[in-house]
């Protein structure tokens with residue numbers, strides 16, 4: 001690891017982002033890594049408060065995430081969902097028994113008035129997760145999907161119940177205008193040698209985070225490098241609706257489209273090697289650009305990309 005990269009902050013959302021987080025956790029000491037997680041996907045369901053991206057990151061760092069889904073837990077059993085179905089309850093959002101335990105405890109602590117950052121810390125400690133995991137805010141920020149045909153959908157309703165199919169006119173991060181960064185977030189960004197944007201959905205995972213004024217300000221005012229890894233490879237998202245949203249919003253459906261969307265935040269952008277021919281198009285936009293193998297097919301690929309990033313895009317050795 002480059003000697004000068006002592007503290008790294010990574011902004012992350014769902015499944016794709018959590019892979020890079022796992023790679024960074026494998027090559028950095030825990031006190032060198034802070035993960036700031038999107039909470040725009042959070043919602044109340046079956047009476048419990050669910051935080052999908054927080055849980056995806058925690059389970060991935062704990063090594064207990066569901067291998068196929070990427071969300072929920074590897075050892076998932078579905079007795080509760082089966083019983084809910086028997087009682088004609090909602091089963092469109094699949095909560096495994098073990099995953100439900102996380103949300104039950106979270107909901108109890110939330111009712112007891114425990115701040116969200118403390119709840120995430122308790123869950124991280126109990127899952128044996130060593131790096132610092134912070135929610136972007138302790139205030140509720142809810143991603144709403146305004147569809148082309150005029151619907152105003154809650155994120156999970158659009159993403160899961162409607163399978164992310166209705167074309168999107170605009171996104172709203174309801175509550176972001178009055179939300180503040182969770183304790184520790186602004187400080188971590190300000191002192192970070194390197195801020196990384198994981199290959200998460202730029203609209204659904206990164207935009208809610210930068211919609212919070214003091215986080216956006218901290219990102220704009222920091223002196224060190226801020227580098228994103230493209231979630232679009234060869235014109236396609238490896239998982240999720242990022243490519244479709246680029247098209248819905250009239251942006252180029254490519255890594256360059258993502259660099260355009262995130263541009264004013266970034267000092268650098270990493271494309272996958274299949275898009276190496278587009279590096280010059282990104283540098284023309286006034287940021288550094290590199291191409292490497294960004295597809296993290298397994299744990300060693302996660303570690304390899306993390307090591308490459310720390311050796312290549314980190315601050316110049318002092």
Ligand code: FO1
Pocket residue numbers: 013014015041050051052053055056071072092093094095096099156159160
């Ligand atoms: N995504 C689905 O497509 N179907 C599901 O049934 C589902 C259940 C689920 C339960 C807990 C959880 O933490 C995440 C879950 N997700 C499910 C993923 C969820 O929609 C996340 O918001 C995505 O990972 C996007 O970040």
